[in-house]
Amino acid sequence: MIGSLQVTVPAGCMNDCGFCVYRQHATKFRTLWRRDHDLWQREVERRLRYAADRVASVMVTSHGEPTLNMTYIRDIMELINKVTPRLAHVELQTSGVGLTDEKLDLLYDYGIRVISLSLPALEKDAIIKIMRIPDRYQYDPIALCESIRTNGFTLRLSIAMTNWFDDRSLEYILNELSAKWKPDQVSFKKIYGANHMASGKYADLAKEFKSDKRHKKLELLALGLWKYDAFGMGVVWNDDCMVSEEQEDPRYLILQPDAKLYTRWDTKASVIF
Numbered sequence: 001m002i003g004s005l006q007v008t009v010p011a012g013c014m015n016d017c018g019f020c021v022y023r024q025h026a027t028k029f030r031t032l033w034r035r036d037h038d039l040w041q042r043e044v045e046r047r048l049r050y051a052a053d054r055v056a057s058v059m060v061t062s063h064g065e066p067t068l069n070m071t072y073i074r075d076i077m078e079l080i081n082k083v084t085p086r087l088a089h090v091e092l093q094t095s096g097v098g099l100t101d102e103k104l105d106l107l108y109d110y111g112i113r114v115i116s117l118s119l120p121a122l123e124k125d126a127i128i129k130i131m132r133i134p135d136r137y138q139y140d141p142i143a144l145c146e147s148i149r150t151n152g153f154t155l156r157l158s159i160a161m162t163n164w165f166d167d168r169s170l171e172y173i174l175n176e177l178s179a180k181w182k183p184d185q186v187s188f189k190k191i192y193g194a195n196h197m198a199s200g201k202y203a204d205l206a207k208e209f210k211s212d213k214r215h216k217k218l219e220l221l222a223l224g225l226w227k228y229d230a231f232g233m234g235v236v237w238n239d240d241c242m243v244s245e246e247q248e249d250p251r252y253l254i255l256q257p258d259a260k261l262y263t264r265w266d267t268k269a270s271v272i273f
Contacts, residue, residue, distance in 0.1 A: 002054050002055045002056070002222065002223075002249075002250055002251065002252065002253055003055070003056060003057075003221065003222045003223025003224070003251050003252055004055055004056060004057045004058060004059045004091075004222070004223065004252055004253075005048075005051045005055040005057070005058045005059070005087070005252070005253045005254075005255060006059045006061055006252045006253070006254045006255065007058060007059065007060045007061065007076055007080075007255045008029075008061055008062055008063060008254065008255065008256050008257060009060060009061070009062040009066040009069050009072045009073060009076070009257075010031040010033065010034070010062070010063070010069060010072060010257040011062045011063070011064040011065055011066055011067075011068040011069040011072070012064045012065070012068055013062075013063075013064030013065045013068070013095075014065060014068070014097055014098060014133070014134055014137065015065065015095055015097060015131045015132060015133055015134075016131070016132035017120065017130065017131045017132065018130070018132075018196075018197050019120065019130075019160055019162060019191050019197045019198070029256040029257045029258040030257070030258050031257040031258070032257065032258050032259045033072060033075070033257060033259075037075075039259075040259050041075075041079065043259035043260075044076070044079050044255070044259050045079060045082075045083050047255055047259065047260070047261050047273075048079060048080060048083040048084050048255075049083060049084070050261065050272075050273075051084070051253050051255075051261065052083070052084040052086060052087060054253065055087070055222075055253055056089070056221075056222040057087065057089035057090070057091065057222075058080060058087050058089065058090040058091065059090075059091050059092075059093060059116075060073060060076070060077075060090065060091065060092045060093065060112065061092075061093040062093075065094065065095055065097065065098065066092065066093070066094060067092075067094055067098060067099055067103055067107075068098070070103060070106060073092075073107070073110060073112075074106070074110055077090070077110035077111050077112065078110075080111070081111050088111075088113075089113070089114070090111055090112045090113065090114070091112070091113075091114035091115070091116050091156065092107060092112050092114070092115055092116065093116040093118060093158060094115065094116070094117060094118065095117075095118050095131065095133075096117045096118070096139070096141060096144050097131075097133055097137050097139050098137060099144060101147060101151065104147065104148065104151045104153070105151065107153075108151060108152060108153070112153075113152075113153060113154060114153060114154045114155075114156055115148045115153045115154070115155060115156065116156040116157075116158045116187075117141070117144070117145065117148070117155065117156070117157055117158065117183075118158045118159075118160065119141065119157055119158070119159050119160070120159075120160045120162045120164065121162060121164040121165075122159075122164075122168075122173065122176045122177070122180075122181065124139075124140070124141055124142070126164055127139075127141060130162060130164065130197075142180060142181065145181055145182065145183070149182070154184045154185065155182075155183045155184050155185070156183060156184065156185040156186070156187060157177070157181060157183040157185070157186045157187070158187050158189060159186065159187065159188050159189060160189055160191055161188055161189060161190055161191055161198065161199040161202045161205075162191065162197050162198065162199060163197055163198065163199050163200065164199075165199045165201060165202075165205070166199055166200055166201045170205050170208050170209055173205070174230060174231060177231075177233060178230075178231040178232070178233060183233055184233065184234065185233065185234040185235075185236075186230075186233050186234070186235045186236070187235075187236045187237075187238055188202075188205075188206070188235070188236070188237050188238065189238045190202050190238065190239050206237045206239075209228070209230070209235070209237065210228075210237070214230070215228045215229065215230045215235070216228060216229040218234065221236070223251050223252070224251065225237070225238060250263035250264075253272070260272075260273065261273060
């Protein structure tokens with residue numbers, strides 16, 4: 001079983017993150033959805049049927065901020081609900097910037113039940129600085145987390161391990177998460193590229209976490225990573241979220257805006273059909 005079907009939403013981005021993986025390679029895809037919607041719909045249905053029995057879940061993501069294109073999310077979710085209703089586990093990955101209660105209501109109506117909030121730090125001012133969030137956005141990540149939970153979603157924090165974490169202990173990080181952020185799930189991700197911003201302590205923190213007997217191993221996920229229980233949070237350490245290393249089997253199927261399926265993010269040579 002492959003970990004997930006990653007659905008890429010064509011959208012821009014209001015942020016300017018220096019570690020953004022999509023700015024580190026030049027793989028571009030024409031958006032069939034805009035050029036010929038009927039053809040896009042037929043082709044996406046074929047890919048969804050192919051993926052349905054091969055993946056465990058669906059992740060809606062983007063080369064930018066997906067919630068800037070709610071119409072695409074609506075259209076792709078209509079097809080997922082129609083063609084592959086078995087894939088009920090649908091997650092949205094977002095920076096959270098511009099994510100309003102109105103948009104949360106729409107996402108819930110579309111059938112999304114997990115919000116994965118991307119963070120490069122655990123303090124508001126540091127997040128705004130690292131992500132270069134424009135001043136016009138009233139970004140309050142703690143309040144946003146509360147709103148996500150209140151609106152009935154499972155809250156996952158997808159944490160890009162920047163060098164902000166190098167001055168914090170594992171105890172501090174976990175205490176901040178459990179006491180202040182209160183997620184259901186946490187995924188610590190080693191940064192892909194952008195070595196000038198990457199944590200130099202990622203491996204040490206992961207090793208310390210995994211060696212602590214208080215952190216109970218729960219299950220081996222379909223994408224090949226162990227999930228742990230830490231203070232009631234489901235925790236995963238992801239050393240290769242972009243699948244940059246050679247692997248015998250694919251971790252993801254990736255549905256790009258050209259309505260084709262790929263197994264790698266960084267090369268069109270990975271196309272399936």
